[in-house]
Amino acid sequence: MSVSAAFFAQAQDVSILRNTVDVYSSTPMVGSSKFNAMAGANGALGGDASALLTNPAGLGVAISGEASGTLSIAGNKNKSTWAGSAVDYSQTNTDLGNIGGVIAFPLMTESGWKFINIGINHSNQSLDNYVESPGSNGLIYDFDVDKSSSLAGHAYDRYGNLSKTSFGVGANYNHNVYIGAGFNFFNASIDQSDKAAFRSLQNGSLEYFDRQSTPFSERSSGFSASVGVIGKLSPNFRIGGAIETPTFWRIDRGYNYYNDPTYGDGSDGESRDLTTPLKATVSAAFVASKNFSLNVDYTLGLTRPKYKVVTGIESELNSFFKDNYKNTSEVRIGAEYRLKQLRLRGGYSFMSNPFDALTVSRFNADGSAGDQSYSNMLLNNRNLASFGLGYDFKSFYIDASYQYVTTTYSNPFLRGIETGDPGTDTAYYSPYNNMTDTPGNIISSNSFVVSEVKNNRNNFFITFGWKF
Numbered sequence: 001m002s003v004s005a006a007f008f009a010q011a012q013d014v015s016i017l018r019n020t021v022d023v024y025s026s027t028p029m030v031g032s033s034k035f036n037a038m039a040g041a042n043g044a045l046g047g048d049a050s051a052l053l054t055n056p057a058g059l060g061v062a063i064s065g066e067a068s069g070t071l072s073i074a075g076n077k078n079k080s081t082w083a084g085s086a087v088d089y090s091q092t093n094t095d096l097g098n099i100g101g102v103i104a105f106p107l108m109t110e111s112g113w114k115f116i117n118i119g120i121n122h123s124n125q126s127l128d129n130y131v132e133s134p135g136s137n138g139l140i141y142d143f144d145v146d147k148s149s150s151l152a153g154h155a156y157d158r159y160g161n162l163s164k165t166s167f168g169v170g171a172n173y174n175h176n177v178y179i180g181a182g183f184n185f186f187n188a189s190i191d192q193s194d195k196a197a198f199r200s201l202q203n204g205s206l207e208y209f210d211r212q213s214t215p216f217s218e219r220s221s222g223f224s225a226s227v228g229v230i231g232k233l234s235p236n237f238r239i240g241g242a243i244e245t246p247t248f249w250r251i252d253r254g255y256n257y258y259n260d261p262t263y264g265d266g267s268d269g270e271s272r273d274l275t276t277p278l279k280a281t282v283s284a285a286f287v288a289s290k291n292f293s294l295n296v297d298y299t300l301g302l303t304r305p306k307y308k309v310v311t312g313i314e315s316e317l318n319s320f321f322k323d324n325y326k327n328t329s330e331v332r333i334g335a336e337y338r339l340k341q342l343r344l345r346g347g348y349s350f351m352s353n354p355f356d357a358l359t360v361s362r363f364n365a366d367g368s369a370g371d372q373s374y375s376n377m378l379l380n381n382r383n384l385a386s387f388g389l390g391y392d393f394k395s396f397y398i399d400a401s402y403q404y405v406t407t408t409y410s411n412p413f414l415r416g417i418e419t420g421d422p423g424t425d426t427a428y429y430s431p432y433n434n435m436t437d438t439p440g441n442i443i444s445s446n447s448f449v450v451s452e453v454k455n456n457r458n459n460f461f462i463t464f465g466w467k468f
Contacts, residue, residue, distance in 0.1 A: 013211060013426065014412055015156060015192045017320065018378050020305050021328075021354050023188055024220070024249055025276040028123040028164040029053060030097040032070050033463035037388025037401035038334025039347025043283030043297040044230055044240035046178065049100025049121040052166035054281055054297060055242035056180030057228035059119040059170025062102045068465035072097025072124075075458040078131045080411060082451035083365035085134035087153070093126040095161075097461060112174040119168045119182075127160040127190060131411060133451040138366040141198060143441050149198035152206060154413045154449065160189040168226075178230040186222035186247055191215065196414055196428050196443065209428035209443050211416055216255035222247040222276075230283075240283035246303065249274040257422040258429035259442070265432060268422075273308035277301035277327070290338065297332040311423075328354045334386075343390030343399065351382040360412060361447040369447040377450075380409040388461075397465045405457035412448040 029040045031050030042051060046058015048066055074097075077090040100121040107113050135151035142148045168182030193215040198207050228242030254269040280302055285295040304325045307314040334347035359373040388401030418427035430440030 013194060013214070014378065015158070015194060015214070016317070019158075019190060019192070020274065020317070020321075021325075022379060023127060023162055023190065024222070024247070024251075024274055025301070025305050026162075027053065027244075027279075028125050028162055030070070030072055030123045030125045030461075031121070032068050032098055032100060032465070033388055033399035033401040033461040034336070034343070034345060034390060036403055036459070036461050037345035037347060037386050037399070038295065038336065039332045039349040039384055039386045039403075041295040041297045041332035041334030041347055041349070043228075043242065043281050043295065044238040044285035045287075045293060045295045046170075046230060049102050049119045050098070051170070051180070052100075052119055052121040052168050052182050052184075052226075053123060053164070055228035055230065055240050055283060056119075056166075056168040056182035056226055057170055057178045057230045057240060057242065059102060059117045059168050059180045060115060060172040060178035061170070061230070062104050062117050063115065063172075065101075065103050065468040066465060067101035067468075068099070068463050069096065070098035070461050070463040073460040074126050076126075076129060077456045077458075078129070079454045080131055080133040080451045081454075082134055082449065083136040083138075087132045087134050089130050089132055091128055091130065093128055095124060095126060097125065098123050098463075113171060114175060115172040117170045117172070119170065120166065122163065122165045124161060124163040127158060127162055127188070129156075129158045131156045131453055133411065133413065133449070133453075135197070135199075136365040136367075139363055139449070140201070140367055141443055146202075147441075148201045149207060150201060151414070151449070152197040152199040154196045155193070156411075156413070157193045157195070159191050162186070162188045176232045180228050182226045184224045184226065184244070184247075186220075186224070186249070188218065188220040188222075190218040190220075192218075194413070198443070207430050207441065209430045209441070210256065210258070211428050212258055212422060212425045213255045216253055218251055218253045220249055220251040222249040224248070228281075236287055238285040238287065240281075240285070242281045242283075244279045244281075246278050247276045249276065259418075259420070259425070259439070260422050261420055272310070272314065275306045275308075277303045277305065292335070292337050294335045295333070297330075299330045299332075301327045301329070303327075313423075324356050324358060325354060326356055328352055341392045343388075343392065345388040345390070345401070347384075347386045349384040353380050355379060360450070362412070362450045363414075363447050372450070374410040374450065376409045377412065378409065380407050382407040395467055397467070399463040399465070401461045403457070403459040403461075405459065406455065408452065408454045411451045411453045413451075414443070415445055415448045416443065417446065418442050418444040
């Protein structure tokens with residue numbers, strides 16, 4: 001589909017589309033080190049509070065109480081390549097990634113119900129992601145007959161956190177069937193900028209430009225519910241299934257605007273309601289003995305993101321997702337081997353690209369423009385490999401894990417049209433010059449620059465737990 005004329009109409013930009021899927025429609029998957037070492041594959045195994053991230057029926061598997069805390073060290077590296085040049089950027093964040101606990105209540109009855117368990121889990125992950133792309137001396141913008149500048153570079157800068165706090169209950173029927181339900185409360189904090197730099201051909205000075213309606217800050221909260229079941233087909237085989245409702249988000253957003261015909265430059269705010277996809281997970285597990293277990297999960301998004309329409313902006317967003325979004329799926333495989341008190345774990349997951357191929361008008365390094373189709377625009381398939389170790393001291397345990405996550409995608413920027421109305425304007429603006437009492441310059445363009453970004457994440461986790 002060609003979207004070169006309407007890809008980011010009105011006040012929408014790459015950041016909003018990407019965050020809708022990458023932040024608000026995703027689920028925080030930072031659990032305990034055991035959970036992370038097995039790539040989040042525990043939908044038919046359960047047994048601890050991390051089950052609330054995949055299948056709340058896993059709470060019913062626990063036969064004793066447990067509490068744990070997980071330290072997260074997340075490393076993020078982006079390499080953006082365009083016009084024969086590349087820019088690398090790395091950052092590391094350390095945080096409390098997960099806290100969870102389960103209280104098990106044995107039922108002293110003659111019925112088949114053996115346990116009723118209550119669980120709570122808090123998962124937190126960093127959203128920090130800085131992508132700086134190189135420029136080109138051949139891409140020149142003429143402001144007037146006496147002033148021309150070449151593209152010196154561009155940067156998307158996002159920082160913040162996403163958390164999910166879940167409360168659930170699970171039940172054990174005759175050690176063969178487990179059922180559970182959970183309530184999930186989300187919070188997101190995002191600060192985002194979209195900035196371009198141009199170098200003067202006259203004197204070599206740099207001039208910085210912010211896209212209309214950026215930088216922006218979002219403070220958001222959401223709610224979802226989940227239900228699940230796990231059943232034993234035999235002593236060694238289990239299957240599971242879970243449904244998580246859409247997450248209903250309220251997004252409060254503050255942003256800067258430029259060149260308003262009445263107010264000039266200033267700031268404003270707005271609120272939006274977003275409903276993210278309904279998700280279903282099916283799982284299967286093989287438990288050979290107390291020493292080895294293997295689990296496979298498959299999660300599929302059944303619907304697409306949808307904003308409540310208040311203005312034309314939400315209609316534009318919904319139209320984009322209707323035409324270009326495809327249901328995302330994720331496969332997770334994890335295994336654990338126990339050697340006396342030592343635990344060895346490993347896992348792998350694959351998440352599919354959430355967007356169809358897109359065709360846009362894009363600049364070449366020499367400044368010429370033409371249409372180009374991209375199969376990995378904005379986001380792409382994601383691969384995750386993990387492994388971990390643990391040691392059980394009976395009442396206490398310590399686990400450690402490592403994850404390597406990689407993806408490569410096409411990163412569009414710089415397209416923006418000056419309309420004179422901040423509600424539809426998408427151009428880039430430099431600051432008002434107070435020294436000369438003159439307005440800043442404006443970059444207006446019908447075409448994108450598209451760089452290739454390779455993203456690598458190296459995540460380390462360590463968990464301390466207590467069983468009671």
